[in-house]
Amino acid sequence: MTGRILLTCGEPAGIGPELAVLALGCGVDYAWIGDPRHLPAGTPRTEITAPNDPVPHGHLPVLRHDFAASSTAGHPDPANAQGVIDVIAHAVDLVMRGEAAAITTLPINKQALKEGASFRFPGHTEYLAHLAGDVPVVMMLASTSVSPPCRVVPATIHIPLADVPAALTSDLLEQAIRITHAAMIRDFGINAPRLAVAGLNPHAGEGGTMGREEAERIIPLLERLRSEGIDLAGPLPADTMFHAPARARYDAAICAYHDQALIPIKTLDFAGGVNVTLGLPFIRTSPDHGTAFDIAGTGRADPDSTIAALRMAREMADKTA
């Protein structure tokens, strides 16, 4: 897929606007979609009308999307919530029409969108799946600067912990495994992916003495998928599957719930972690962090995860070009 990467503005009161500028010069050509009033003062920029219009060297190409209000760092304005949502839809429309190579999204604040515009999705992942035609997707977070790599997929995502055991059905886990397996081949160029599946309970249930989900749902599923030829380890005790020698034995880990997956990667590679949505008909990456209201506008935002997300989007797009 050719053309620029589209970088959506995310929450204007977060660190997104400054990251859009700090990433300039990272070697990836991208166009930012948002309201130019939200960019840091003095940002070298050129407004464009189509994603691949030329701009002077060192300028941020801006696809202008007017919001209801200006923005104050650290203080989301409910009036801007609909603009944040619409920018994501705008980017999806462009990439689905083949006018851009991929999307990289800057962070949104889910609470601000819910309160300001009754946003009904828990995050980008679910909203993008909806915009793409309600396709099944999974969220992967992939390290870019640790070895062996840490790639994790939470099978359940943004739900209360109390709801996880019921939500972690055999069907859901199977879908996460199949989507991850296909994406490791297509997007990561790993021809024979090795997947590891975490147990839900301590010690992966320890033979049913610490929980029955492994014996009743996970083990029968893994046996069936192995018989199809998928290379699957598990269910593994989650506490011992993320240190380096353990990670060397698999290419991606399917985890039971959000924090089981995200704590290891954000601990190992917060600056280099990339969130990538697998299963979409287009490429979407994102930094692994959120809106960071506590430091927005202070000059302390680290752009490394955004740069890693842009680079990963570019690499994936080039693989399918």
Ligand SMILES: NC(=O)C1=CN([C@@H]2O[C@H](COP(=O)(O)OP(=O)(O)OC[C@H]3O[C@@H](n4cnc5c(N)ncnc54)[C@H](O)[C@@H]3O)[C@@H](O)[C@H]2O)C=CC1
């Ligand atoms: N893809 C997305 O749109 C994501 C959005 N979020 C949203 O962000 C909001 C805030 O979430 P939190 O849990 O507070 O996580 P957060 O990632 O925004 O902040 C956690 C801590 O990390 C620091 N931090 C984050 N990114 C940083 C960066 N680039 N440079 C330096 N320090 C950085 C923050 O200052 C804060 O102390 C929530 O609404 C959450 O839903 C969270 C993760 C991803």
Ligand SMILES: NCC(=O)COP(=O)(O)O
């Ligand atoms: N904790 C990860 C996260 O919130 C990312 O969500 P999404 O907006 O990429 O779906």
